[in-house]
Amino acid sequence: MKEWKQFLEPYKQAVAELKVKLKGLRAQYELEDVHKPVEFVTGRVKPLASIYDKTLEKGIPFEPSAELAAELPDIAGVRIMCQFVDDIGQVVETLRQRKDIEVVEERDYISKNKPSGYRSYHMIINYPVQTIHGEKSILAEIQIRTLAMNFWASIEHSLNYKYKGELPDEIRHRLERAAEAAFQLDEEMSLIRNEIQDAQQYFSAYKETSTRGYGDQNWEGGTRK
Numbered sequence: 001m002k003e004w005k006q007f008l009e010p011y012k013q014a015v016a017e018l019k020v021k022l023k024g025l026r027a028q029y030e031l032e033d034v035h036k037p038v039e040f041v042t043g044r045v046k047p048l049a050s051i052y053d054k055t056l057e058k059g060i061p062f063e064p065s066a067e068l069a070a071e072l073p074d075i076a077g078v079r080i081m082c083q084f085v086d087d088i089g090q091v092v093e094t095l096r097q098r099k100d101i102e103v104v105e106e107r108d109y110i111s112k113n114k115p116s117g118y119r120s121y122h123m124i125i126n127y128p129v130q131t132i133h134g135e136k137s138i139l140a141e142i143q144i145r146t147l148a149m150n151f152w153a154s155i156e157h158s159l160n161y162k163y164k165g166e167l168p169d170e171i172r173h174r175l176e177r178a179a180e181a182a183f184q185l186d187e188e189m190s191l192i193r194n195e196i197q198d199a200q201q202y203f204s205a206y207k208e209t210s211t212r213g214y215g216d217q218n219w220e221g222g223t224r225k
Helices: 002-031 048-058 066-071 085-096 147-162 169-191 193-220
Strands: 040-045 076-082 102-108 121-131 134-146
Touching: 002 040, 002 076, 002 121, 002 134, 048 066, 066 134, 076 085, 076 147, 085 102, 085 121, 085 134, 085 169, 134 147, 147 169, 169 193
Parallel strands: 076 134
Antiparallel strands: 040 076, 102 121, 121 134
16 A cells, blocks of 8 residues: 555645646636636545556556556546636637646537536646655646536446446437537637626625624724734
């Protein structure tokens, strides 16, 4: 077990660092007072049970190795959620220009979704992690998708886990229809994007003004020291 902990530790470090850096993108857009293409960021290291299933699928030994690291580029995974489909392209271009990561592969499942209806944009990157033994470059996967795409993908993942990848036809067909409905939702939201952004800016400004006024009243009333 110690070997696995040592093997996975750089991946945990990479996920933690990437989450901080990618969340920083949102803060930078806020400072520029422009639309924020990044809604929120999550990350995880693939559990050993999932790694085991992948080794069976690929026919490779279930043991920490360079072969395992090369065959499973998504042991470290980070997911970026966006409000609008157009935001995804903006995030992808931003990641391509970064100097702290090297994009080695891209898979566009949005313009050409999977037969199941799955939509997302995947980027496999090389990411350097600094360890006490020196720099170690590992592969990691970044997924960029909308909130609607993420909702659908989470449900599909749960159902696939329950049925061990063999979904009943009725559920599979319903999922396909749901995927199309989710994409139509994204399309409709894109059509009224300007109205949505104006409303969000108005709401944010209203909250800030209300909070400031409440704070001033507390201060004048002597409740704040």
